[in-house]
Amino acid sequence: MTQETRLVGTDRVLAVLIELAEHPHGVTLDELSRRVDSAKPTVHRALAALRRQRLAIQDGHGRYLLGDEFLRLAFAHHEQRPEHVRIAPALDELCRRFAETVHYAVLDGRDVVYRAKVDPPTGAMRISSVIGGRNPAHATGVGKLLLAERLTSMSEIVDWIGDVPLARPTDHTLTTPADLHAEFEQIRAQGFAVDDQENEPGIACLAVPASSSPSRYRGAISISALAHRTPLSTLIADVETIRAIVARGSDRPEEED
Known part of the structure; x- marks a missing residue:
């Protein structure tokens, strides 16, 4: 990712959310940071925002996954x-x-x-x-x-x-x-x-x-x-x-x- 296309603000949060969807068994903070090409503290803040809305969770091994609230919203929208x-x-x-x-x-x-x-x-x-x-x-x-x-x-x-x-x-x-x-x-x-x-x-x-x-x-x-x-x-x-x-x-x- 070039400097001109580096993610900021809400774009970064959405990029983290999309990347989580690619890892049904969870992903570490280090790997997630590499995947979205952002510093770990920055990605951690994005994850914190998603976790506050229950759109992401952290398992007992420190890996991050999509939260059940995200799945509820997606399936409810699809079914209706x-x-x-x-x-x-x-x-x-x-x-x-x-x-x-x-x-x-x-x-x-x-x-x-x-x-x-x-x-x-x-x-x-x-x-x-x-x-x-x-x-x-x-x-x-x-x-x-x-x-x-x-x-x-x-x-x-x-x-x-x-x-x-x-x-x-x-x-x-x-x-x-x-x-x-x-x-x-x-x-x-x-x-x-x-x-x-x-x-x-x-x-x-x-x-x-x-x-x-x-x-x-x-x-x-x-x-x-x-x-x-x-x-x-x-x-x-x-x-x-x-x-x-x-x-x-x-x-x-x-x-x-």
Whole structure:
């Protein structure tokens, strides 16, 4: 971290909070100071502020962790989001139907953020994604579906990519403006998007809009399947069933808020 970008004040407190989230088993003051590139007394003051609000705790071994109050706030906020409550029936039904992991995700810059996830029953092999986790938008079905709505011309795609090359998680990932432009045109024409092992080897995905009314949801729903267990061709063949389940499970009356 350069002198020009050195953290001060509330930015430092937030940086410490974010860094704590990366250490579920705790982190020492020394390590935390190195990670946020600040002096130990300064980081200690940030930790003291977080501990006063019960957003951080210190265990019996002197390691710092996120506090239960932070987790309570995060989960309470997540559970009360209207989109999360409304989308749950569709996710549950899709998971039962295909016995694969189902996500609800939204676009955030160059990434997608997973807002909800339903896993298949205990005992089945599962996908390692987590609620709140991120993946490159251009490498995922949900991300490409949402980008296709926003980036409708080659120039818009070029501007979106900018000077930072797109990540290439697998050999199948599309990263050039020309490839993405062709892909987005196909997505708009067919109304769904696929990820054919573009984000993770062995994982196939099909994504559809989260609602028939885009103004109600700004996200997408995807079925992320182990390709050897549920081939992408199977998901594509069942796309109308998937759309019907989403419409039935997510397009519910406003009073349910």
